[in-house]
Amino acid sequence: MTADKSLAVMIEALKQQIKQEVIEELQAKCEPVEDRRLTIEEAAEYLRISRETLYRLCKEKQIEHITIGSIGSKKPRINFSLSVLEAWIRKKELESVSLITGAR
Known part of the structure; x- marks a missing residue:
């Protein structure tokens, strides 16, 4: 095994170890x-984002929500489950870790 290949294998192993430690x-x-x-x-x-950003996330179906009101309602109410928001935050944190470590 060449030195470059050995180094690449070691770097990959370290990335995986760091990713696992951060997840834990x-x-x-x-x-x-x-x-x-x-x-x-x-x-x-709660999410520390603007209402407009949250509306956009809902419209783009990036975050789970409950729409209350009849179909075609001019002012439907949108509600969120706190546990779903927590899960969404954790998912985004893990995605950030993956981007930082370069692992997928």
């Missing part, structure tokens, strides 16, 4: 959350 650390920090429903305003504040 994030999972250890996850505490069970009492599930409750949040309005769009509460969810946006």
Whole structure:
């Protein structure tokens, strides 16, 4: 095995180890959350994003939500489950780790 190939194998192994350690650390920090429903305003504040950004995420079906109101309603209410928001945050954190480490 050439020196370059050995180095590449070692780097890949370190990336996998770091990724696993970060995942384990994030999972250890996850505490069970009492599930409750949040309005769009509460969810946006909880996620620390604007209402407009949250509406866009809903429209693009990037975040699970519940639409309350009849089909075609002019002002449907949108609610979120706190546990779903927590899961979404964890998913985004793991995606960030994957981008940083270059692993998929």
